[in-house]
């Protein structure tokens with residue numbers, strides 16, 4: 121049984137007030153709040169264990185290394201990677217995507233090769249490919265979507281040519297909440313001899329993601345969106361691909377042997393982890409993943425699905441409401457505009473009522489253009505969001521609407 125009141129007690133920040141009102145935190149797609157045990161794990165590690173990893177013969181260093189490498193195994197189990205060698209720690213989704221755009225391009229792509237990205241991508245899955253395009257003359261093609269915000273699979277299939285080498289798509293759109301059919305997209309990509317990267321920034325926090333089941337070649341996600349700390353993220357990559365990719369950055373940790381004439385690199389995944397890693401962050405991320413696993417990803421998904429549906433129904437009834445993204449099964453995100461009210465005004469006035477939402481282009485300007493707007497307001501949910509908070513949002517929007 122998923123007891124939301126008990127769950128909320130794990131998150132001290134949810135009890136605070138803003139402007140003398142109870143906080144209604146609905147900006148979870150930007151970052152989630154942290155359960156007590158994640159914060160305590162970080163404090164405890166700094167107080168009792170702290171030492172650099174992979175370097176020392178001394179007790180603390182070995183203990184810190186054990187925690188760090190155990191965290192890698194936890195991540196591998198969580199996403200069902202075949203081996204922990206396939207789990208590279210990064211600073212977050214953005215760095216993971218830049219790593220692939222750099223190292224994959226160097227290993228596998230040539231001038232004129234094509235990369236497919238979708239119209240609903242976050243800037244982090246657009247700009248790294250544009251940088252690679254500038255560097256080596258790649259061609260970027262854009263997969264369109266329907267007006268409901270679903271990936272246009274027919275158009276997708278027609279975009280493939282013998283030069284198509286890689287597909288890069290969000291598993292869940294951070295604006296529309298659409299859950300993209302990545303298993304099907306992976307099959308189609310592989311039939312055409314291409315690889316597929318799935319940006320899991322907005323899926324991994326919400327439902328169980330199995331990299332082998334969806335058949336992706338790469339998966340990226342951020343710790344801070346899955347109840348872990350900021351500054352830590354993951355790149356999953358199939359071992360056979362990672363093996364062939366050159367290092368992304370040079371420095372300590374990623375080398376086997378260095379001389380001024382020649383350097384050899386460490387084995388996977390260390391080849392991609394230059395410099396001292398955020399070993400406290402990796403351990404805390406593992407604590408966060410253990411936390412959500414204990415609650416049950418299926419329970420979390422069920423709770424958030426019901427909440428999203430409830431929010432969509434309640435919000436649709438507000439006069440002047442325009443909802444963006446109505447795909448069946450959409451997850452945990454509701455983007456909207458109300459009449460002619462500027463989303464920034466809407467967000468600012470809701471904030472005064474204690475309700476935190478995000479407004480603007482949501483780092484997806486091409487998607488805003490596709491929807492014909494400059495910006496949107498967005499409410500996004502988490503495992504601790506309640507129906508009462510959705511009601512507060514709906515009442516808040518109605519109150520703001522009447523001011524205009």
Ligand code: C6P
Pocket residue numbers: 149150151212213214215242244245290292293294319321322342478482483
């Ligand atoms: N989206 C949002 O409010 P980073 O910043 O590296 O942790 O994640 C980037 C990123 C990549 N892909 C998707 C689908 C995302 O949603 C995000 C982050 C936040 O929607 C902050 S812009």
